Amino acid sequence: MVDYTIRPAIPSDGAFLADMVVEAANWRAGVNRPRPTVLADPVYRGYIAGWQRPADAGVVAIDGDAKPIGAAWYRLFAADAPARGFVATGVPELIIGVRPLWRAQGVGRALMRALTDAARTAGFARITLSVEHDNFAHALYRSEGFSVVETGRDRDTMVRLLG
Ligand SMILES: CC(C)(COP(=O)(O)OP(=O)(O)OC[C@H]1O[C@@H](n2cnc3c(N)ncnc32)[C@H](O)[C@@H]1OP(=O)(O)O)[C@@H](O)C(=O)NCCC(=O)NCCS
Numbered sequence: 001m002v003d004y005t006i007r008p009a010i011p012s013d014g015a016f017l018a019d020m021v022v023e024a025a026n027w028r029a030g031v032n033r034p035r036p037t038v039l040a041d042p043v044y045r046g047y048i049a050g051w052q053r054p055a056d057a058g059v060v061a062i063d064g065d066a067k068p069i070g071a072a073w074y075r076l077f078a079a080d081a082p083a084r085g086f087v088a089t090g091v092p093e094l095i096i097g098v099r100p101l102w103r104a105q106g107v108g109r110a111l112m113r114a115l116t117d118a119a120r121t122a123g124f125a126r127i128t129l130s131v132e133h134d135n136f137a138h139a140l141y142r143s144e145g146f147s148v149v150e151t152g153r154d155r156d157t158m159v160r161l162l163g
Helices: 011-025 035-040 042-046 107-121 137-143
Strands: 004-008 057-063 068-075 093-098 126-132 147-151 155-161
Touching (some): 004 107, 011 057, 011 068, 057 107, 093 107, 107 126, 107 137, 126 137, 137 155
Parallel strands (some): 093 126
Antiparallel strands (some): 057 068, 068 093, 126 155, 147 155
């Protein structure tokens, strides 16, 4: 039995969300980019810089000691400063990560569901994300209702309708 709960993200979660961005950057076995290198990349930094802005929202999974073990959040990007999964102004982009010890136990799927519920409640009609072709998370996203809307050299942009 996996013992965790999900709560809304708060401004003081910024450092943990940065950890999750580093996890996402290092998803591939054998790749280990140091935290400062990942966070110096403007695209990765853009997912967490200034957290929490008024339009940002997220959910954090915590263990029995209230320590964060995973998070999913969304953020809006402008057309002249897009991140990786940009499709249109006003469509938030989802980012997700789970600490290695807690993976493959349902936490990621539960976070995705909680976040898409939050985005729907906030009035968004769509949510987008970006994933590399060979990341298993691709299958997770498809099974949660995301479809590929754009295919790049290494990555796909996937969108889910929230209606
Ligand atoms: C991607 C990630 C957020 C998924 O969270 P998770 O808690 O591990 O996922 P879940 O346990 O909810 O599993 C979701 C589905 O993926 C499958 N899955 C989980 N780990 C897997 C693995 N290593 N290989 C293949 N499939 C896997 C599960 O079987 C599950 O499907 P099921 O419900 O049909 O069994 C998490 O693994 C992670 O942080 N990975 C590293 C960073 C990353 O890749 N982020 C995404 C960048 S786009």
